Amino acid sequence: MYNIGICDDDKIFCAGLEEMVHSAAKAMHQKVGTEVWYSGESIMRDLEKMPCPDILFLDIELYEKSGIDVGKFIRNGDDYMTHIVFVSSRQQYAMQLFKLQPLDFLIKPVVKEQVKEVLERSLRQKAQGKALFEYQRGGVFYQVPCRDILYFVSSDKKITVRVKEEGRDLSRCFAGGDAGSKQSVGKGDEAGQLFSREFYGKLKDVAEKLPAGFIMIHQSYIVNSDYVAEYTYETVKMQDGSLFNISKPYRKATRNRIKELEKERLHVGI
Numbered sequence: 001m002y003n004i005g006i007c008d009d010d011k012i013f014c015a016g017l018e019e020m021v022h023s024a025a026k027a028m029h030q031k032v033g034t035e036v037w038y039s040g041e042s043i044m045r046d047l048e049k050m051p052c053p054d055i056l057f058l059d060i061e062l063y064e065k066s067g068i069d070v071g072k073f074i075r076n077g078d079d080y081m082t083h084i085v086f087v088s089s090r091q092q093y094a095m096q097l098f099k100l101q102p103l104d105f106l107i108k109p110v111v112k113e114q115v116k117e118v119l120e121r122s123l124r125q126k127a128q129g130k131a132l133f134e135y136q137r138g139g140v141f142y143q144v145p146c147r148d149i150l151y152f153v154s155s156d157k158k159i160t161v162r163v164k165e166e167g168r169d170l171s172r173c174f175a176g177g178d179a180g181s182k183q184s185v186g187k188g189d190e191a192g193q194l195f196s197r198e199f200y201g202k203l204k205d206v207a208e209k210l211p212a213g214f215i216m217i218h219q220s221y222i223v224n225s226d227y228v229a230e231y232t233y234e235t236v237k238m239q240d241g242s243l244f245n246i247s248k249p250y251r252k253a254t255r256n257r258i259k260e261l262e263k264e265r266l267h268v269g270i
Helices: 011-027 040-047 067-076 094-100 112-129 203-209 248-265
Strands: 002-007 032-037 055-059 083-088 104-107 132-137 140-145 149-155 158-164 186-188 194-200 214-218 221-224 228-231 235-238 243-245
Touching: 002 011, 002 040, 002 112, 011 032, 011 055, 011 112, 032 040, 040 067, 055 067, 055 112, 067 083, 067 094, 083 112, 104 112, 132 158, 132 194, 132 203, 140 194, 149 203, 203 214, 203 221, 214 243, 214 248, 221 235, 221 243
Parallel strands: 002 032, 002 055, 055 083, 083 104
Antiparallel strands: 132 140, 149 158, 149 221, 158 194, 186 194, 214 221, 228 235, 235 243
């Protein structure tokens, strides 16, 4: 079941969009459940007690709490897995939405072809989010969800991978030994939110194993674009505060890749 939320103060629009969602899901042979809210206050109140939907169609021009307020509420709760699709009758919000990492930005009136395309892309990206990165340490193979990886840093053939804590206790595949045993694989922050793991290898080999969304910005750095807070021509700042230089040989390719990813997420000029 794919859970889909709609939040708009126009009840007629909500009804039409809900109908388009179910029509698109039927054509895709995808089971979905929908829930509708008519104000920013009501959805924020409910999301304090329930999980966010897989994808949320969110009107920007809500009465008191705007769609941008709701987006910030979701992202400030450290939820970057919910796909937010902003809906508006105007385009000028594009740059304000960048840090909220929306899946898309639709201009009213919305048509069924747009809804189907957005749902297909959301499902496809969710499937990619299930991808695992596997590395070896000693005789043990470890698997980490790619969606939980912030970045890789290489130094003297040792690679450090920065991971969100919830991915820490995944099942591991052992090359010999007791599959039920446990090992420490890195050091956590005092805050307990992030975890570092180390293994030996070449960063270019790592890059070949990663899904779209990871960018090699330096011979020593690979970053997950989902966790980038700010880009400049020369640097990348991550959501954990880490700041990485983009080396000259990688700047053009990095800039082009960022543009490609943002066009996929937000069909508005950058």
